[in-house]
Amino acid sequence: MNSKFIRSVSICNVFILLSLLFLQAVPEQVRATEKNKTYLIGFKDSKRTKRSAIQGTSVQQLSSKIMVATLTESEREELSQDRSVAYIEEDSDTELAEVRF
Structure with missing residues (x-):
């Protein structure tokens, strides 16, 4: 396979992984900013x-x-x-x- 294609797929995988990790942290941030x-x-x-x-x-x-x-x-x-x-x-x-x- 083409090395540029493999690099692009790897970058997409890293982006997806980081996005999922970020989305798991969002509810805690929302709760922390909830007003009393x-x-x-x-x-x-x-x-x-x-x-x-x-x-x-x-x-x-x-x-x-x-x-x-x-x-x-x-x-x-x-x-x-x-x-x-x-x-x-x-x-x-x-x-x-x-x-x-």
């Missing part, structure tokens, strides 16, 4: 409310049935499937209005 948001999470029954139910990095218990947690979208979706969760609401920033007398 703060959510208010309400539970139906305070007896079931546990910090361990939420795997987010930042969790704060506000009351026996309400928590604030920083979650990714996929974590929020997973938590919404839990039967003990009454609601999940994105937290919003609030500011006091300036009052002039």
